[in-house]
Amino acid sequence: MKRLLFTTILLNGLFLALLLPHYPGMPWVAAEALLLCGLFALLPGGVGKRAGAVAVGSLYGLLAFFALSDLLVRESIGRPFNLYLEFDVAGSVFDLMQSNLGTTLSVILIVMVLASFVGLAVCVGRLLVQVGQGVPHRTATATTTLGLVALVVASLPQPFVGLSAARTAAQQVELAMDTHRSTVSFRQHLEDNPEAVQSxxxxxxxxxxxxLGFIESYGISxxxxxxxxxxxxxxxxxxxxxxxxxxxxxxxxxxxxxxxxxxxxxxxxxxxxxxxxxxxxxxxxxxxxxxxxxxxxxxxxxxxxxxxxxxxxxxxxxxxxxxxxxxxxxxxxxxxxxxxxxxxxxxxxxxxxxxxxxxxxxxxxxxxxxxxxxxxxxxxxxxxxxxxxxxxxxxxxxxxxxxxxxxxxxxxxxxxxxxxxxxxxxxxxxxxxxxxxxxxxxxxxxxxxxxxxxxxxxxxxxxxxxxxxxxxxxxxxxxxxxxxxxxxxxxxxxxxxxxxxxxxxxxxxxxxxxxxxxxxxxxxxxxxxxxxxxxxxxx
CATH class of the missing domain: 3.40.720.10 (Alkaline Phosphatase, subunit A)
Known part of the structure; x- marks a missing residue:
């Protein structure tokens, strides 16, 4: 029972951390964390449970990368992290790091960051594998039920219970769709104005x-x-x-x-x-x-x-x-x-x-x-x-x-x-x-x-x-x-x-x-x- 409570509290904190870019508008309870703890407490030990834990842990590590990237991108260029766009500017980011920190330190920093996300993935996976040990079936069932209720409550307009992993993933999907529509519209705009293609x-x-002199970062502020x-x-x-x-x-x-x-x-x-x-x-x-x-x-x-x-x-x-x-x-x-x-x-x-x-x-x-x-x-x-x-x-x-x-x-x-x-x-x-x-x-x-x-x-x-x-x-x-x-x-x-x-x-x-x-x-x-x-x- 104590193991289940400890795991639930720890996973709740880890999942809420995915919403740090939206601070202070963060809920107190991450519905997915509660439901996962209940489900994995019900699952019998074995290969299937371990495979599921690895999958969930890997997904969490990826979403944690999205969350941290979102924080950094918002602070540096004032917009959300958009996976649909960022691949094209990754080289420029590394060049900036390299010129300010040097190649060796930049590489070490990148390796450390990636290692930290792998560590988070492993941590979440291990927690889920071990969550059912010594937990009565009745308690696991109650936790799962509570998690399902939390999912329903999270869909209602209230500030206490929310979806963290789903919200982080959905943001990237929505941004990708919006960006795709925008670029299609822009391409069409250029194609629809052939008479304008003359100086x-x-x-x-x-x-x-x-x-024309561009003064770097010379904004109205x-x-x-x-x-x-x-x-x-x-x-x-x-x-x-x-x-x-x-x-x-x-x-x-x-x-x-x-x-x-x-x-x-x-x-x-x-x-x-x-x-x-x-x-x-x-x-x-x-x-x-x-x-x-x-x-x-x-x-x-x-x-x-x-x-x-x-x-x-x-x-x-x-x-x-x-x-x-x-x-x-x-x-x-x-x-x-x-x-x-x-x-x-x-x-x-x-x-x-x-x-x-x-x-x-x-x-x-x-x-x-x-x-x-x-x-x-x-x-x-x-x-x-x-x-x-x-x-x-x-x-x-x-x-x-x-x-x-x-x-x-x-x-x-x-x-x-x-x-x-x-x-x-x-x-x-x-x-x-x-x-x-x-x-x-x-x-x-x-x-x-x-x-x-x-x-x-x-x-x-x-x-x-x-x-x-x-x-x-x-x-x-x-x-x-x-x-x-x-x-x-x-x-x-x-x-x-x-x-x-x-x-x-x-x-x-x-x-x-x-x-x-x-x-x-x-x-x-x-x-x-x-x-x-x-x-x-x-x-």
């Missing part, structure tokens, strides 16, 4: 360098959250003054990103394409289509199209699918300075190299997508900005910060200190971008600085807006006027205003509206009238 020249930008606004809002005020002193103008607004905390490429593609792309499957479908992007638009306008991707460390076939004239990545940017944990090179080097090796070496307008990664997790170390840009050269000037700062594994033991480093890294990224603009933006330049997504929920909180901040900078104010107009069309932008500070109380339009907005305001009227490139999908 849209932006003739009004025909003599203008268009630079960096100014609306008091923990970060105390540092970032003064930085924006200084940014505004510095640009004004240099004869530059700036407008600022907000756009809603399709992602949070990671998978930056989905945000990049959404903005470039004018389509709402929030899953890896949609991304792959889009790449396989002939749907054009801003890259095609500006290539047909006469621009040299370039991608500057310092975070890319290996072959990037997706980049070739976008159709850039040239792609530069970490191994082709001549950097001789130190790696900074995940960050292959600091933003100041990226800006300096881009100006020297790209803009100053072409005799035609440039469209460049520049990935700025100094504000990428783990946010350590945070470098100072060098006053003498001419001294940057091949990056050896940054060697003095080799091994600077503490190890990420040490920093991330203290969430509050992680948040402080996040704010400092965004401050650095804005400072460097401002200094670049002061030196190299003129009336033939349109510089768009935008966040790719909000930082992880650990930084922003669970219910933060997914908006990012967007700055548009030029010495020619006429290039900025369309952004502050009252464009209420379905593909318009709203909420932009002069200055470096976004509005705090007005949510931004979807990132997918950016490309149609440029079509509307920077194409010639005769061409704009032909736009049939479907309104952006806003899921």
């Amino acid at each position: 849209q020249p932006l003739q009004k930008l025909g003599e203008t360098d268009v630079i 960096s100014v609306t959250d008091p923990r970060y606004g105390a540092l970032i809002r003064p930085r924006l005020a200084q940014m505004e003054q510095t640009l004004a002193d240099a004869g530059l103008h700036i407008v600022t607004g907000r756009l809603r990103s399709p992602v949070q905390g990671g998978q930056s490429w989905l945000a990049h593609t959404t903005l470039l394409s004018g389509q709402w792309i929030d899953t890896q499957l949609d991304y792959e479908i889009f790449l396989a289509s002939d749907y054009p992007t801003l890259i095609d638009d500006l290539a047909n306008t006469g621009h040299d199209t370039v991608a500057v991707m310092p975070a890319i460390t290996r072959d990037w076939p997706e980049g070739r699918a976008f159709g850039y004239n040239r792609i530069y990545q970490s191994t082709t940017m001549d950097y001789r300075g130190p790696a900074l944990n995940w960050v292959t090179m600091p933003d100041q080097y990226t800006w300096s190299w881009f100006q020297r090796q790209v803009r100053e070496r072409v005799d035609k307008p440039v469209f460049a997508e520049v990935a700025l990664i100094s504000s990428h997790a783990p946010w350590v170390p945070v470098l100072p900005v060098l006053d003498d840009w001419d001294s940057i050269g091949d990056g050896e000037a940054f060697n003095r910060w080799k091994d600077a700062g503490e190890a990420p594994a040490s920093l991330w033991k203290d969430p509050e200190r992680v948040r402080q480093h996040y704010a400092r890294s965004v401050d650095y990224a804005l400072n460097v971008a401002t200094e670049y603009a002061k030196r190299h933006v003129d009336n033939k330049t349109l510089l768009v600085l935008t966040g790719d997504h909000q930082a992880a929920p650990l930084i922003t909180g669970d219910d933060a807006s997914r908006d990012v901040i967007v700055h548009v900078i030029s010495a020619d104010p006429d290039l900025l006027v369309p952004f502050v107009g009252n464009d209420t069309s379905p593909d318009g932008l709203h909420g932009f205003r002069w200055g470096a500070h976004p509005q705090n109380d007005l949510e931004g339009p979807a990132m997918a509206r950016f490309r149609p907005f440029l079509h509307r305001h920077f194409s010639l009227p005769s061409v704009s009238a032909k736009i049939s490139a479907s309104n952006p999908i806003e899921k």
